[in-house]
Amino acid sequence: MNAASGLTARLASRVVDYIRRSGLAVGSHLPEQRLADAFRVSRTPVRHALHVLAGMGVVARRPRHGYFLRRVPAQTPKLPIRDDAALAEERYLRIADDRLAGKLEDQVTETALMRRYGLRRRELQRTLHRMQREGWIERKPGHGWMFATLPDSVEAHAQSYRFRMLFEPAALLEPGFRIDRAELERIRRDQRMLLDGGVHRLSRARLFEIGSDFHETLVSFSGNGFMIDAIRRVNGMRRLLEYRAKCDRGRFMEQCREHLHLLDLLEQGDPGRAAAYLRRHLDLVREKKTGIPSSSSTPPRHAATVTAQL
Amino acid sequence: MNAASGLTARLASRVVDYIRRSGLAVGSHLPEQRLADAFRVSRTPVRHALHVLAGMGVVARRPRHGYFLRRVPAQTPKLPIRDDAALAEERYLRIADDRLAGKLEDQVTETALMRRYGLRRRELQRTLHRMQREGWIERKPGHGWMFATLPDSVEAHAQSYRFRMLFEPAALLEPGFRIDRAELERIRRDQRMLLDGGVHRLSRARLFEIGSDFHETLVSFSGNGFMIDAIRRVNGMRRLLEYRAKCDRGRFMEQCREHLHLLDLLEQGDPGRAAAYLRRHLDLVREKKTGIPSSSSTPPRHAATVTAQL
DNA sequence: CATTGCATTTTGTTGCGCCAAGATACAGAA
DNA sequence: TTCTGTATCTTGGCGCAACAAAATGCAATG
Numbered sequence: 001m002n003a004a005s006g007l008t009a010r011l012a013s014r015v016v017d018y019i020r021r022s023g024l025a026v027g028s029h030l031p032e033q034r035l036a037d038a039f040r041v042s043r044t045p046v047r048h049a050l051h052v053l054a055g056m057g058v059v060a061r062r063p064r065h066g067y068f069l070r071r072v073p074a075q076t077p078k079l080p081i082r083d084d085a086a087l088a089e090e091r092y093l094r095i096a097d098d099r100l101a102g103k104l105e106d107q108v109t110e111t112a113l114m115r116r117y118g119l120r121r122r123e124l125q126r127t128l129h130r131m132q133r134e135g136w137i138e139r140k141p142g143h144g145w146m147f148a149t150l151p152d153s154v155e156a157h158a159q160s161y162r163f164r165m166l167f168e169p170a171a172l173l174e175p176g177f178r179i180d181r182a183e184l185e186r187i188r189r190d191q192r193m194l195l196d197g198g199v200h201r202l203s204r205a206r207l208f209e210i211g212s213d214f215h216e217t218l219v220s221f222s223g224n225g226f227m228i229d230a231i232r233r234v235n236g237m238r239r240l241l242e243y244r245a246k247c248d249r250g251r252f253m254e255q256c257r258e259h260l261h262l263l264d265l266l267e268q269g270d271p272g273r274a275a276a277y278l279r280r281h282l283d284l285v286r287e288k289k290t291g292i293p294s295s296s297s298t299p300p301r302h303a304a305t306v307t308a309q310l
Numbered sequence: 311m312n313a314a315s316g317l318t319a320r321l322a323s324r325v326v327d328y329i330r331r332s333g334l335a336v337g338s339h340l341p342e343q344r345l346a347d348a349f350r351v352s353r354t355p356v357r358h359a360l361h362v363l364a365g366m367g368v369v370a371r372r373p374r375h376g377y378f379l380r381r382v383p384a385q386t387p388k389l390p391i392r393d394d395a396a397l398a399e400e401r402y403l404r405i406a407d408d409r410l411a412g413k414l415e416d417q418v419t420e421t422a423l424m425r426r427y428g429l430r431r432r433e434l435q436r437t438l439h440r441m442q443r444e445g446w447i448e449r450k451p452g453h454g455w456m457f458a459t460l461p462d463s464v465e466a467h468a469q470s471y472r473f474r475m476l477f478e479p480a481a482l483l484e485p486g487f488r489i490d491r492a493e494l495e496r497i498r499r500d501q502r503m504l505l506d507g508g509v510h511r512l513s514r515a516r517l518f519e520i521g522s523d524f525h526e527t528l529v530s531f532s533g534n535g536f537m538i539d540a541i542r543r544v545n546g547m548r549r550l551l552e553y554r555a556k557c558d559r560g561r562f563m564e565q566c567r568e569h570l571h572l573l574d575l576l577e578q579g580d581p582g583r584a585a586a587y588l589r590r591h592l593d594l595v596r597e598k599k600t601g602i603p604s605s606s607s608t609p610p611r612h613a614a615t616v617t618a619q620l
Numbered sequence: 621c622a623t624t625g626c627a628t629t630t631t632g633t634t635g636c637g638c639c640a641a642g643a644t645a646c647a648g649a650a
Numbered sequence: 651t652t653c654t655g656t657a658t659c660t661t662g663g664c665g666c667a668a669c670a671a672a673a674t675g676c677a678a679t680g
Contacts, residue, residue, distance in 0.1 A: 163536040226473040
């Protein structure tokens with residue numbers, strides 16, 4: 001059973017999800033068209049997915065009758081996915097690491113990179129375009145690419161936190177703010193897991209991911225597409241910015257506790273306090289990361305003037 | 311003299327700029343290598359650019375001696391540019407317009423669009439990818455694309471202004487805030503020109519552009535890359551959002567006056583007041599565009615709580 | 621020796637055709 | 651009917667080759 005095409009693998013996972021969610025009884029019939037409609041695809045890929053699941057013993061096929069549920073799969077939906085995204089990520093990181101480690105010149109050509117990393121043009125281009133979007137490489141006017149002088153890590157960090165402090169707390173106060181219980185529970189579980197030893201067990205990359213996801217999920221509750229977009233983009237640059245910063249796992253646990261407290265505040269239905277708390281949280285992290293003391297030392301006149309308009 | 315390749319055209323413009331800026335005397339020699347170094351390209355495209363300029367009478371060629379300045383070109387650097395970006399924009403708008411006018415189904419395939427608009431795959435895909443980034447179309451799992459249900463125009467508008475009110479005024483208070491005199495004068499001239507009848511003379515598209523540019527330039531003074539990115543993205547969606555909103559040219563002139571006043575405040579070196587003014591300006595525009603009254607009617611408790619942390 | 625003129629090499633884009641994967645249509649079984 | 655099984659059509663990704671554009675090297679010139 002080879003890894004199948006992207007879609008069939010993804011569908012297989014989604015079908016498993018669907019089964020577990022819908023609480024179907026063992027023996028239930030799984031009509032192809034029903035699933036196809038649910039997932040907005042045609043029957044063909046659904047059929048392939050079911051074939052894969054049959055191989056895993058989740059469903060059984062009765063010729064001329066279709067597929068039937070055989071056992072509700074264990075918690076893990078299993079991932080035999082030919083993980084394109086992960087491969088792309090790996091390529092990205094390989095180049096990013098080399099660049100940040102000073103192993104790549106300021107100016108490079110595509111073919112040189114293709115040779116060096118054994119990539120095909122398409123793959124490389126996708127990676128370069130991503131970097132371009134993130135603003136740390138740009139095309140030269142003629143041929144080749146040029147790495148932008150990396151924004152000074154500390155200053156960029158400070159900038160990102162000042163930006164976040166503006167809109168993340170405000171996101172909690174948006175008129176469209178609605179908590180998605182399931183999502184909230186998910187990020188709460190993640191944070192608990194981190195406190196429960198995960199901080200020391202997981203890779204840095206994974207820690208980044210969970211942290212980013214926490215804030216992204218909160219902002220997504222606001223329903224404000226512009227803010228959601230903003231937090232995504234800031235998060236997209238976090239890894240780059242934090243690459244050289246050391247990872248203080250002690251401080252990280254503190255952050256988790258703050259995250260959990262924030263969730264509690266939210267659930268108590270007081271978005272005002274939650275927002276204020278989030279703001280202080282961000283300010284603390286900012287101070288820790290950049291060493292620049294809180295802005296409360298700057299004359300508060302400006303801020304007061306601005307917010308007086310509220 | 312055909313439109314030449316993108317780079318040569320762009321170079322031609324830049325060379326003209328360079329000539330006008332450097333105040334070279336008529337008759338000066340323009341060594342290819344010097345220009346090539348200045349623009350970070352090789353001599354080849356520089357030579358092509360000079361050839362084009364020779365055709366326009368800006369420079370003269372003496373065989374075996376190279377190119378010499380013949381007359382310092384008039385104010386306008388002239389644009390014989392085969393404007394790729396503009397073509398892309400046109401394609402984008404053509405599809406966007408049709409969609410917004412309800413002429414396109416919710417689900418479409420690439421080839422259908424290619425036929426309908428006579429585009430090549432590459433061109434279409436670039437357009438679709440842009441739309442995807444902007445969040446109003448997405449791939450179906452299998453084949454084809456699906457237009458997302460457009461965010462309700464009024465609500466999206468309100469969201470964008472709430473977002474802008476958070477960070478645009480704050481941009482003026484960023485520690486790295488530095489006014490670029492030349493840029494400031496440029497946008498001031500633009501606004502004056504609008505007041506001076508431009509509002510009624512120019513196309514809607516051009517009005518959009520000048521308005522977007524005004525705010526983008528202000529935010530760019532902050533030096534905060536995240537905020538600059540944010541305003542660019544918000545502006546990128548403005549045209550789409552305002553497509554169906556009527557264009558009130560009277561109100562537009564009022565906006566221009568406010569813009570000019572804002573520039574005055576900035577020049578007086580009081581960013582605090584400028585920020586406050588900008589915030590009120592945005593709030594007024596928001597109210598005008600969405601009909602939703604100012605948020606001051608909502609309990610100010612939240613805002614106060616948040617900003618108390620400043 | 622700096623610079624042009626020209627030839628050659630390198631680079632990156634575009635068009636085209638192929639093919640796996642998805643959509644669709646239809647016949648037949650339950 | 652409703653659903654499966656199967657055949658056929660369509661879509662869109664991928665690699666290759668050709669081409670245009672840019673870089674590079676070198677001889678010739680003032």
